[in-house]
Amino acid sequence: MRGPGGWWRRQTTPEKVETYTRWSFQSFAVTEFVMVGLMAVVPLGMWLGAGLLLMSAVHAAVCMVTVSRSLDWTRGRRPQPVRLLWALAAVTAAVCAVAIGVADHGPRGESVDTAASGVLGIVGIIGIGTIALGVRERRQVFAIVAGFATISWLVAFTRGASLGASLFTAVVALLAGGVLAFTAVVSVWLLDIVYRLDEARETRARLAVAEERLRFGRDLHDVMGRNLAVIALKSELAVQLAQRGRPEAVAQMVEVQRLAHESQREVREVVRGYREADLTVELAGAQGVLAAAGIDCTVSGATAAGLPVAVQSALGWVVREAATNVLRHGDARRCAVRLWVREGRVVLSVENDGVESDGAESDGAESDRVESEAGAGAGAAGSVGSSGSSGPSGSSGPSGSSGSGIAGLRERLAEIDGTLQAGPAGRGLFRLTAEIPLPSAAGPSGSAARSGPASVAAARPVSEVTP
Known part of the structure; x- marks a missing residue:
């Protein structure tokens, strides 16, 4: 503008x-x-x-x-x-x-x-x-x-x-x-x-990124440290046995191969856990961070329990990015987060006052820098186990999304057929709305539709979500 x-x-x-x-x-x-x-x-x-x-x-x-x-x-x-x-x-x-x-x-x-x-x-x-x-x-x-x-x-x-x-x-x-x-x-x-x-506030955001990187580093160290030490030891033993012409060298290398595959699997699990965002945790965290910044944040609607893991992960990223934009753009005093299920679709709405639409809409803005750093750390770690791995729920996961911000969220949601709308809502309000279709119940006799997570989430009463 x-x-x-x-x-x-x-x-x-x-x-x-x-x-x-x-x-x-x-x-x-x-x-x-x-x-x-x-x-x-x-x-x-x-x-x-x-x-x-x-x-x-x-x-x-x-x-x-x-x-x-x-x-x-x-x-x-x-x-x-x-x-x-x-x-x-x-x-x-x-x-x-x-x-x-x-x-x-x-x-x-x-x-x-x-x-x-x-x-x-x-x-x-x-x-x-x-x-x-x-x-x-x-x-x-x-x-x-x-x-x-x-x-x-x-x-x-x-x-x-x-x-x-x-x-x-x-x-x-x-x-x-x-x-x-x-x-x-x-x-x-x-x-x-x-x-x-x-x-x-800037320092607090950077400390949060640094703390998350340290946590991820500790997880990788705990997973890879012992296995790499055993692999190094058995590789050295296999070399010694091979130099002496002993047949046991083959068994040792087979064990090294097994440990390498096991380490690769564990790294994938660590990266998958880092990329997946729990919606309930993200809602509580966003409410706490905004309250600490003096912004009145209310979370209402259906509970996140019962939603598919992929849906919770995608909406968790939406909540995380929306909270970052509320903190870094404009002078918001109130923020309302609402989650509900309608016609087989999960809808998450984040509305706040005082947020400038041009700043919140622009991808790659300064407000996205902190989240981009965290995403870059996750992407770098994900590349360790990217060979033959899949994202959450067996899909390509967030690794397919480049960057953060509104455009990055749209890419994440597009992978599970979701949509994202962001823009002014009138009278100084800015609204971000994400919609994700629940998994269709195309199974025999439609029993999955009656017992699946979508029906569980839809049947839950509308209540206040307290962190």
Whole structure:
């Protein structure tokens, strides 16, 4: 999808928060320029008002650059803009000094004093809030706000205001400057939290892949370690016997051949168990992972017990991929998973809000990277025992599917005549629906249809599935 809307939807959640923060503080500078123009040009006249407006424009431009550089510094992309912060402080002081000079030596009138005071307050408060973005220590932020309030009191008191009026001016400056500075500090803090949460989620996904690879490696070691050691020992014994012309060498090689076939069979079983996904386990795992990410996930409908192994395995992969997309795309708050049987077909529906259709639909997207790594590990392991082996339930299995994502799921489901549909469901919803036909009961007198797994699954009541 092209255009501004497509660009925004392609951003990750941390990038959206950063963009929102950046534009919000830059909008303060634009607001300053507009307000100074409204307050200064008419009361002060064309030339004097235009001069003050020009200085305000320079101040607003420096503020916008400072906001950009400061947020880049908080994200570790560039060094702290110390010189730019001092330059902003100098420009702020210069504009405030000109406003004071206009009030003291410019045209007389209450409107002029009001305009000068307004320019002084607006420029000073926005300058303090922008400077707070580039300061990390809280004490320094408090010192900047307190200094601004003190200077406001001194300016008001030295210009002839009473002690009470001067204190009131200082309190207003303290509160206004403190609120904007506090907003800047909190915004940076929240932005840092969002990025850390995203990094933690990425790390958790990578750890899950690493843990699965370690488990698969342990299984292969347990299966192959002893057999390979025995094969090596018997091969060496056969060599020694053959060199001595002993007939027992043939028996030893026959035993080596038997152990090799046994090892090949065991490796196939390990790979088949790795590729097959238990639907009940996948539903419980998806619900747990989404709940840990703050997403309300409900699982309802028929239970997975009684469904054929091939169907459970394929739907398990659908649940796994759908949960990955919910975690990695958009800002989902709710996810509903429903499983039911209708007209001899098993239907699995995963619906969530906040998921961008273009991101979820695209195969090979960044969100599929973690699952692709796990799939690549399984595929590499599967190649060990691929010679003459078959996938789950005697079919070619997932080994025939290349990659993951929506296209990979369609390939998996196509092997068992299943279909997959994914797309927007209206009102900010995204729905992924998988349908798989149950094995037909074409046996004698149709007895298999009455006693097969399909009828068992269809007869089960619709109930809540709890992990």
